[in-house]
Amino acid sequence: MNVKIVNLNKWYGDVHALKNINITVKTGMFTSLLGPSGCGKTTLLKILAGLESPDQGEIYFDDQCIFSKERNINVPPQKRQIGMVFQEFALWPHMNVFENIAFPLKAKKMHDGIEKRVEAILKNVRLEGMSKRSPDQLSGGQQQRVAFARAVIANPKIVLFDEPLSALDAVLRDEMRFEISQMVKQMELTGIYVTHDQMEAMSMSDQIVVMNKGKILQVGTPEEIYNRPANKMVLDFVGKSNWFRCGTKAIRPEKIDLYPTGPYKKVSGVVQSVAYLGEKYEVTVHIEAEGDWLIYHNRRVQLGDQMDLYFKHSEVIHFSD
């Protein structure tokens, strides 16, 4: 289902939580809402689910208007064909896997075919044979998959995720990022995913909406956001970068070379710090004219070493302001 958000505004008293939000999400796309704490991501997700009401604007699911302040339309949550997965998976501890997943169907007063549907979804989320287990007999990743299964059992067209992986450890989180985006794709759902973790947004999404203080800073593919950030805030928020003293240009650390090949620019500096990251060293080099720059090196250098750094002019990111 296509989602279109038009000129949306939301106030909480004096707090202008969402400022003129416009977003289009195409069917089958996985979109992340990325931004720091308080930027309005959760509010936007709740508005899509129908749990909060905007003060201005419209929302369309395909051609159907599901919310319009101006035209007094507000389709209730249960009629929006939406599934939700939250940070705290909120599985009911007294219900087994089957009962947890079947709950939305029972709440809809469905009686026939429940077992078949739960079985099919268990297969989709690779939990076959686990229907009798209680949530405390499952790993964190398995619990998350049950939460996902419960969110999609009633055949929603859109699934909303609110930081669903933040309670998991780092290794499991990496694994689940991939799984979640795969499951959403396989089931041909439209996924909208709230996160403040840029790596998560970059690795999972077809489209990223970068937000700050209630405003959209940029909408684009992960590559567009990373390589052509719309402004300084996006550049700083996504990935690492080095600034030129002029303040209107920047360069990513991995675009800096240690050897000259072709038409390069050169700067020189002194090693300030070295951190070993496993596959590489992260080195801070103090450059008199520019400040401290971060670079990557494949061997350990010593504090105080003199270094020459090379970069292509075409790798420099420019901003007009």
Ligand SMILES: Nc1ncnc2c1ncn2[C@@H]1O[C@H](COP(=O)(O)OP(=O)(O)OP(=O)(O)O)[C@@H](O)[C@H]1O
């Ligand atoms: N019920 C509420 N009453 C008053 N202010 C609220 C309410 N809910 C959210 N806000 C305010 O609206 C702004 C956006 O909040 P929101 O929860 O959407 O941010 P967020 O980006 O999801 O942050 P986080 O990552 O911390 O959850 C914040 O300034 C917040 O304090």
